[in-house]
Every structure is written in structure tokens, then in C-alpha cells.
Amino acid sequence: MEKKGKVVLAYSGGLDTSVAVLWLQEKGYEVITFTADVGQTVDLEAVKNKALNVGATKAYVMDLREEFLQDFIWPSLKANAMYQGTYPLNSAFSRPLIAKKLAMIAQKEGAVAVAHGCTGKGQDQVRIEVCTNALDANLKVLAPVRDWHFTREAEMEYAIEHGIPVMATADSPYSIDENMWGRSIECGALEDPWIEPPSDAFVLTVDASNAPDDAEYMEIAFEEGIPTALNGEQMDGVLLVKKLNEIGGKHGVGRIDMIEDRLVGFKSREVYECPAATILLGAHKALETLTLPKQLRNVKKDLENQYAELTYVGYWFSPLKDAIDAFVETTQKHVTGVVKVKLFKGNAVVAGMKSAQSIYDLGLATYSEGDAFDHNAAVGFIKIWGLPIKNWRQKHPQKEDLKGPEIEISCQ
Numbered sequence: 001m002e003k004k005g006k007v008v009l010a011y012s013g014g015l016d017t018s019v020a021v022l023w024l025q026e027k028g029y030e031v032i033t034f035t036a037d038v039g040q041t042v043d044l045e046a047v048k049n050k051a052l053n054v055g056a057t058k059a060y061v062m063d064l065r066e067e068f069l070q071d072f073i074w075p076s077l078k079a080n081a082m083y084q085g086t087y088p089l090n091s092a093f094s095r096p097l098i099a100k101k102l103a104m105i106a107q108k109e110g111a112v113a114v115a116h117g118c119t120g121k122g123q124d125q126v127r128i129e130v131c132t133n134a135l136d137a138n139l140k141v142l143a144p145v146r147d148w149h150f151t152r153e154a155e156m157e158y159a160i161e162h163g164i165p166v167m168a169t170a171d172s173p174y175s176i177d178e179n180m181w182g183r184s185i186e187c188g189a190l191e192d193p194w195i196e197p198p199s200d201a202f203v204l205t206v207d208a209s210n211a212p213d214d215a216e217y218m219e220i221a222f223e224e225g226i227p228t229a230l231n232g233e234q235m236d237g238v239l240l241v242k243k244l245n246e247i248g249g250k251h252g253v254g255r256i257d258m259i260e261d262r263l264v265g266f267k268s269r270e271v272y273e274c275p276a277a278t279i280l281l282g283a284h285k286a287l288e289t290l291t292l293p294k295q296l297r298n299v300k301k302d303l304e305n306q307y308a309e310l311t312y313v314g315y316w317f318s319p320l321k322d323a324i325d326a327f328v329e330t331t332q333k334h335v336t337g338v339v340k341v342k343l344f345k346g347n348a349v350v351a352g353m354k355s356a357q358s359i360y361d362l363g364l365a366t367y368s369e370g371d372a373f374d375h376n377a378a379v380g381f382i383k384i385w386g387l388p389i390k391n392w393r394q395k396h397p398q399k400e401d402l403k404g405p406e407i408e409i410s411c412q
């Protein structure tokens with residue numbers, strides 16, 4: 001058989017990517033696998049052994065949690081990134097990181113190609129390929145699962161024939177992708193938007209009805225847009241996110257159920273559980289309301305939508321994304337303070353906040369003792385503020401303005 005050189009395969013340890021190892025070998029490639037630890041719950045040692053048992057000549061396993069946090073999660077948090085205002089993009093922004101590592105390993109190993117296990121229907125294929133090509137234009141990207149046209153049954157048969165262990169759980173009705181920013185759940189019963197997501201779809205969160213009857217309060221300290229302490233205790237970011245996933249999950253916080261507009265043209269029903277992301281995005285947004293002025297927040301909000309869109313469609317390495325990152329970074333200088341969050345029966349509600357950077361002025365806001373607002377200044381302000389409208393209406397009077405249903409004006 002013709003030897004084609006090395007290929008680096010993004011390997012999860014599941015059925016698809018295990019079959020892909022063999023399939024690529026049959027096509028003449030030497031297969032090297034790469035598995036990223038991005039905080040998913042999986043036995044990485046077992047994944048590594050499985051890759052080697054299935055026939056990979058080398059199996060890379062990399063702990064990328066810190067890099068994922070610093071270069072992907074925190075920038076997205078600062079940008080309040082949520083696709084369609086709802087999805088915290090946990091799966092979407094893990095793809096550029098995976099693409100980057102695939103390309104780096106490929107260069108190191110002198111590989112001719114990289115490969116992934118995405119199907120031809122999703123957007124992860126788009127993200128991985130667009131990002132890989134952006135970083136190394138010479139690298140070929142192979143997508144065995146998209147190309148081989150196996151049905152699920154044929155794939156299982158092929159696996160059994162070739163001695164690939166097919167776990168009993170392989171017939172899980174869902175397609176899952178998980179990392180420390182959340183868990184994405186697709187397929188099975190979820191495909192019918194009328195069906196409430198079955199309880200077996202969730203593992204990080206309890207149903208709100210089973211959450212504790214007592215609320216739990218937590219205090220999250222932010223420094224320049226990044227959470228640095230929980231309940232007064234300085235904490236490493238990876239641990240902080242892990243803790244928030246646990247505490248939030250216990251209170252049923254972070255379940256998301258949406259109809260999502262996919263990049264590949266159709267709508268799909270998507271379910272997520274993202275306790276830490278839900279808590280942190282809510283707290284961070286709230287702190288910005290206290291520390292940033294209106295005009296800045298308005299422009300930032302528009303850019304946040306662009307940022308989420310770019311992330312979703314695989315344009316992580318685009319110049320527009322870099323420019324938005326730079327803008328967002330300057331806005332975060334003052335986003336420092338403490339947010340109090342109340343967790344109760346599926347909800348995470350901001351219950352209070354304080355900040356040395358606060359531009360909330362009690363003297364101006366109060367209706368009680370200590371009111372420092374100049375009430376007299378309102379008279380002149382209203383006169384000038386309303387001038388253009390008054391002027392326009394005088395020039396273009398509209399007969400209808402004061403018409404309406406007859407009312408009786410009585411005076412007794």
C-alpha cells in the first residue's frame with residue numbers, strides 16, 4: 001500500500017475517532033493522536049492507552065486547561081460572549097485551541113495532514129478546518145467521519161471486526177461535547193422541540209425541583225474583568241470555575257434549552273449545562289453596569305454580538321476578532337469589584353455589588369436625605385433637550401396628534 005506520511009488526529013477516545021484511527025491507517029497514513037484536556041470528565045490515561053491499542057504510533061495528551069482559561073474563556077467572559085444571547089459558546093471556542101495544537105504537533109512531527117472526527121452536518125468541522133487553514137495553509141485537513149459514509153450500525157460492525165472495544169454506553173442517545181465552560185448535548189429525544197429534555201441528558205446539574213430549599217449566597221471578586229476570588233478566598237481560575245460548576249450544578253443553575261440557528265443553514269435544538277459560565281457571565285455583566293458609562297456599554301454590546309458571531313462561525317483568528325479583543329481589553333480596566341450572587345432553585349441572581357471603581361453616586365441617585373442632585377438644573381436641561389422635537393413639530397404640525405377616542409372632560 002502507498003505510504004502517505006503522518007497524520008495527527010484529534011482523538012476523544014469515542015467510537016468515531018477510534019474507528020478513524022484504523023480507517024486512516026487503511027488509507028496509508030501513520031496515525032498520531034492528540035487528546036486535549038480542557039476540563040472534561042474523562043480518564044485521560046485510559047484514552048491514551050486506547051489510542052495506542054487501536055494502533056496509533058504515538059498518543060499526545062495535553063493538559064490545556066490553563067491555556068484554555070487564559071486565552072479563550074477569560075476573553076470570552078470579558079466580551080460577555082453568548083451566541084444569540086443564550087449559548088456561552090463553550091464548544092465553539094474550544095475548536096480554535098484544538099486546531100492550534102493539531103497544527104503545532106503536525107509541524108513538530110513533520111505530518112502531512114491533520115484529522116478530526118466531526119460529521120459533515122455540524123459546525124465543528126467548519127471551525128476546526130477554518131482555524132487550521134488560517135494557522136497553516138499547507139496542512140491538509142482530513143475528516144474521515146464525513147467521508148466514510150458509514151451508518152452507525154456499519155461503523156459498530158467495522159469496529160467489532162477490527163477488535164475496537166465498543167463500550168456498552170456507546171449507544172447513548174446523545175452527542176456530547178464537554179469542557180470546563182460547559183457541556184453541550186444534542187440528538188436523541190432532544191431533536192423534537194416539543195419534548196422536555198429527559199433527565200438523563202444532564203450530569204452537571206440537578207433539576208431545579210430537586211435543588212436545596214435554602215438559597216446559597218456567594219461573593220465573586222473581579223479584577224479587571226476576571227474573577228479572582230470566591231467568598232473572600234483568592235483562587236486559581238481553573239479551580240474557581242470548577243467550584244462554580246459544582247455549586248451551581250447543585251442548585252440546578254445553568255441549564256440552557258434553545259433553538260439555535262446553525263452556520264450550516266438549519267435550525268437545531270440544543271441543550272447545554274453551563275453552571276459556572278451562567279454565574280460568571282451574569283455577575284460580570286452586572287459589574288459592568290456599575291462601573292462603565294452608558295455610551296461605552298452600548299458600543300461594547302454591539303461588538304459583543306459580533307464577537308459571539310465570529311466565534312460561532314469559526315473566525316477566531318480573524319483580524320476583526322483581534323480588534324474587538326483589543327477594544328474589550330481597554331474597557332475592562334475598571335471592571336473590578338465584588339458581586340454577590342444568590343443561587344436558588346435553578347436561578348443565579350445578582351443580589352448585590354460593590355466596587356471602588358463604581359460610578360454609581362448615591363448623592364445623585366437618592367430620593368432621601370443627602371440628595372445632591374441639582375433639581376433646578378432640570379428646567380433648563382429639559383428646555384434644550386426637547387428643543388429639536390418641539391421645533392420639528394411646530395414646523396410640521398400633525399392634525400392627528402391630539403385626536404383619540406372621545407373623552408368627556410368634566411369639571412365638578
Ligand code: ARG
Pocket residue numbers: 089091092123124175176177184185186260270
Ligand atoms: N451547537 C453547539 C455548537 O455548535 C454545540 C456543538 C457540540 N458538539 C457536539 N458534538 N455535541 O457550538
